[in-house]
Amino acid sequence: MSNINIKLDIIRDRSNTSKSINVILEKHSDFTDLTNTYNDEDGVEQSYLYDGVVNDTKVDSRSFVYHIPEEQQTNLQKGTEHPHNTANEQAYQEKYLLWLAAIRTSEAFIQAKSELIGE
Amino acid sequence: MPVNTSAQGNISISAINAENAATTSNNLSTLSTTAIEAGNISTLNEAPYFMSEFGGYTHAQAFPQATSSNVEFASAAGLSLTSYQHRTHSIVPPNSAAPKAGYTVQVTVNAYGAYFYVKEYWSNATSTYNKSTSNTLSTTYVLMSYSPKTISDISHFKINFDATLTATNTGGGFMSNGSTGWLATSGTTTSSSASLYVQASAECHNTSIREAAGDIEIYLRGPGYLDTLVAAHDFEAEAIATATQCF
Numbered sequence: 040m041s042n043i044n045i046k047l048d049i050i051r052d053r054s055n056t057s058k059s060i061n062v063i064l065e066k067h068s069d070f071t072d073l074t075n076t077y078n079d080e081d082g083v084e085q086s087y088l089y090d091g092v093v094n095d096t097k098v099d100s101r102s103f104v105y106h107i108p109e110e111q112q113t114n115l116q117k118g119t120e121h122p123h124n125t126a127n128e129q130a131y132q133e134k135y136l137l138w139l140a141a142i143r144t145s146e147a148f149i150q151a152k153s154e155l156i157g158e
Numbered sequence: 159m160p161v162n163t164s165a166q167g168n169i170s171i172s173a174i175n176a177e178n179a180a181t182t183s184n185n186l187s188t189l190s191t192t193a194i195e196a197g198n199i200s201t202l203n204e205a206p207y208f209m210s211e212f213g214g215y216t217h218a219q220a221f222p223q224a225t226s227s228n229v230e231f232a233s234a235a236g237l238s239l240t241s242y243q244h245r246t247h248s249i250v251p252p253n254s255a256a257p258k259a260g261y262t263v264q265v266t267v268n269a270y271g272a273y274f275y276v277k278e279y280w281s282n283a284t285s286t287y288n289k290s291t292s293n294t295l296s297t298t299y300v301l302m303s304y305s306p307k308t309i310s311d312i313s314h315f316k317i318n319f320d321a322t323l324t325a326t327n328t329g330g331g332f333m334s335n336g337s338t339g340w341l342a343t344s345g346t347t348t349s350s351s352a353s354l355y356v357q358a359s360a361e362c363h364n365t366s367i368r369e370a371a372g373d374i375e376i377y378l379r380g381p382g383y384l385d386t387l388v389a390a391h392d393f394e395a396e397a398i399a400t401a402t403q404c405f
Contacts, residue, residue, distance in 0.1 A: 040335075040372075041322040070323065075330050077361035078405040080249060087252045087359070089330030090323070090368070117363060123404040128363040132400070136365060139326075156322050 041156045042067045044092045047139070050104075055114045057134075060105045062142055066155040067096040099158060101151035105142050161215040174212045179219070194218045196384055221307055221378045221386035229276065229302040230289040232373050232392035238302075239295065239374070239393040241278055241285040245358075250366075250399035252330055252359035257397040259283040260334075260355025263317050263374055264299060267309045268347035274376050274389055275299035279355040303389045307378065309348065314340040314379040319354040321372035329366020329399055331358035340379060358397040362404035369396040 073091030260279035
């Protein structure tokens with residue numbers, strides 16, 4: 040049994056346009072129960088446990104660079120402060136989902152994952 | 159028939175050769191290195207070799223491989239089973255509405271054989287079972303495969319989900335892997351089930367993916383048999399949560 044965590048580090052040029060993504064696959068000996076918090080629709084803070092990862096459990100990793108097709112590049116990025124610009128966030132999210140889908144079906148991803156599982 | 163144990167002197171090379179179905183030989187070294195015991199309990203296979211080690215020896219064999227019924231085995235091209243759910247909502251908290259995908263496997267052993275069934279874990283997922291053609295898997299059991307061995311041959315069985323969990327580091331989620339240990343059979347019929355599923359949750363414009371992939375494995379154990387993996391069906395189960403708002 041293997042546990043693989045995917046990290047996407049988005050690389051931007053000087054004009055802040057996303058050009059490529061450094062894709063990191065980390066193999067962990069186990070997932071770790073971590074706590075996440077969020078505000079629900081009423082603005083009330085909630086928390087839950089989820090399968091997360093910590094550095095102590097990292098066994099190995101692989102990385103590769105995914106080049107974002109020109110028509111999918113954007114200078115939008117995920118906001119970190121409230122209030123969020125919902126229209127911008129959703130436009131960015133649309134791009135992000137395209138990147139994620141393309142990355143997960145790429146030969147480089149399949150190869151990297153296969154190598155980590157096979158160890 | 160086990161090799162005679164009444165007295166050491168009664169153990170003969172010919173008796174050992176008759177019991178060891180893995181080879182035909184009058185050479186003690188050959189007979190020792192090819193001997194197969196259920197549970198591999200002695201040092202029969204290791205040098206130095208002694209005829210006395212064969213006292214009571216019964217040659218064990220593997221259970222025959224199961225026969226595919228409605229679901230192909232992992233050795234076939236493509237996936238045997240898929241289950242998928244993507245939920246996009248303002249917020250996708252980890253509650254009963256969170257996307258889930260996975261399988262419940264049931265093993266039934268009776269006087270007619272051993273039967274391995276599968277159904278989808280979560281009715282809101284989109285799931286398939288495959289053998290030549292792709293078919294919709296629902297919450298009604300489908301016969302994956304079966305073994306002709308009956309409850310008189312099978313003392314235990316085990317359902318194992320050999321799974322790799324792949325996750326994004328945004329949002330939440332988990333994999334629940336209900337693999338069993340060895341389960342004892344009893345009476346005229348024994349039935350037991352186990353589930354594997356993944357769940358994803360997300361908030362504040364995040365997307366979370368929890369994907370489990372691997373093999374559903376059925377193992378059998380019985381007197382005179384080696385513990386044997388008789389069926390392996392490969393699967394993928396994927397839950398994706400996308401939150402479109404941040405509160």
